[in-house]
Amino acid sequence: MSITSVLSISHLTVKFGGLTALDDVFLDIAPNTIVGLIGPNGAGKTTIFNSISGLVAPTSGDIAIQGKEMKWPASHELASMGISRTLQGVGLFSGLTVIENVMMGADHTSGSNFFKDLLGLSGRAEAKLRRRAIDALAWAGALDLAAKMPGELTYPESKRVSVARALVSNPRLLLLDEPAAGLGQDEIDKFAALLLQLKQRCAIVIVEHHVDFIGAISDQVYVLNFGKVIASGTFDTVKRDPAVLAAYLGTTQQSGSEKLGDQSA
Ligand SMILES: Nc1ncnc2c1ncn2[C@@H]1O[C@H](COP(=O)(O)OP(=O)(O)OP(=O)(O)O)[C@@H](O)[C@H]1O
Ligand SMILES: [Mg+2]
Structure with missing residues (x-):
C-alpha cells in the first residue's frame, strides 16, 4: 500500500556561483503531516522553499507533486498546483x-x-x-x-x-518559513495547537529555529547542514543522531542534546 506524496523532491542541487547551497537534497511530504526542516543558519532551508516556489532555479534535481513528476514550478503556477507559502516576515x-x-x-x-x-x-x-x-x-x-x-x-x-x-x-501543501520567529512561548504554544488542527486540512512544511516547537508538532523532521540532509525521521530519532548533535552545537554532545530538548541524554 502506498500513500501518494503531496510533494517529493530528489537529488536537488542548487549552486549560486561557486557556492553549493543545496547538495543532493531529498524530501518527501505525506498528506496531512507536519514536516519540520531544521538546521543551522545558512544550511539551505529557505533555498529549498525558494526552489519549490519558483524563486530559485535548481541546478539539478527532480520534483513530483501528488506523485506526478513535473518541471520545477514557476511562482505563478504554485497555487494551481496546490502549494502556498507565507513570506518571511508578515508582509500585509x-x-x-x-x-x-x-x-x-x-x-x-x-x-x-x-x-x-x-x-x-x-x-x-x-x-x-x-x-x-x-x-x-x-x-x-x-x-x-x-x-x-x-x-x-x-x-x-x-x-x-x-x-x-x-x-x-485551499492548498494541499503549506510552506511556512520561520512562522514562530519573534513569538513568545505562550504564543508559540497556541500556534502549535493551531498547526496541529490545520494538518487535517493540508500538509505543512515548517522551517524553524525553535527546535522544541518543531519537536512538539512534527511527524517527520529533516535536518540540514551545509546544504545536505544529514538526518531524517521522527524528532526523537534525529535528536539522538550524532551527526545532528555535532551540527547543532559545534560544542559538546551534552550541550547539543540540551539544545535539542533531549532530557534523557
Ligand atoms: N539568492 C542567493 N544568491 C546567492 N547566495 C544565496 C542566495 N540564497 C541563499 N544563498 C546562500 O545559500 C546558503 C543557504 O541559504 P539559506 O537562506 O537557504 O539558508 P537557511 O538555512 O534558510 O538559513 P537561515 O536559518 O539563516 O534562514 C547561504 O550560504 C546563503 O548565503
Ligand atoms: Mg532561512
Whole structure:
C-alpha cells in the first residue's frame, strides 16, 4: 500500500556561483503531516522553499507533486498546483483590511494583478471569495480580526492573518518559513495547537529555529547542514543522531542534546 506524496523532491542541487547551497537534497511530504526542516543558519532551508516556489532555479534535481513528476514550478503556477507559502516576515498591505488582505491570497487563475481582478469580479464571485477568506480566517483562528487594519494587529495576530492568506487558495501543501520567529512561548504554544488542527486540512512544511516547537508538532523532521540532509525521521530519532548533535552545537554532545530538548541524554 502506498500513500501518494503531496510533494517529493530528489537529488536537488542548487549552486549560486561557486557556492553549493543545496547538495543532493531529498524530501518527501505525506498528506496531512507536519514536516519540520531544521538546521543551522545558512544550511539551505529557505533555498529549498525558494526552489519549490519558483524563486530559485535548481541546478539539478527532480520534483513530483501528488506523485506526478513535473518541471520545477514557476511562482505563478504554485497555487494551481496546490502549494502556498507565507513570506518571511508578515508582509500585509497596510491600506487594506485583514479580510481584503486574505482575499488577495486567492489564486485568480490568470495570476495577474489582484486589484484589476477584484474590480473585475462580479458581485457573486466576490461574495464567494469573501466566504473563502472567512473560512481561511476561521482555520487560522483569526476570524475576529477580519475588519481590522493591519496596523491595529499585534504581532502574533498578524502571523495568524498571514497563515489565513496562505490558506485561502485551499492548498494541499503549506510552506511556512520561520512562522514562530519573534513569538513568545505562550504564543508559540497556541500556534502549535493551531498547526496541529490545520494538518487535517493540508500538509505543512515548517522551517524553524525553535527546535522544541518543531519537536512538539512534527511527524517527520529533516535536518540540514551545509546544504545536505544529514538526518531524517521522527524528532526523537534525529535528536539522538550524532551527526545532528555535532551540527547543532559545534560544542559538546551534552550541550547539543540540551539544545535539542533531549532530557534523557
Ligand atoms: N539568492 C542567493 N544568491 C546567492 N547566495 C544565496 C542566495 N540564497 C541563499 N544563498 C546562500 O545559500 C546558503 C543557504 O541559504 P539559506 O537562506 O537557504 O539558508 P537557511 O538555512 O534558510 O538559513 P537561515 O536559518 O539563516 O534562514 C547561504 O550560504 C546563503 O548565503
Ligand atoms: Mg532561512
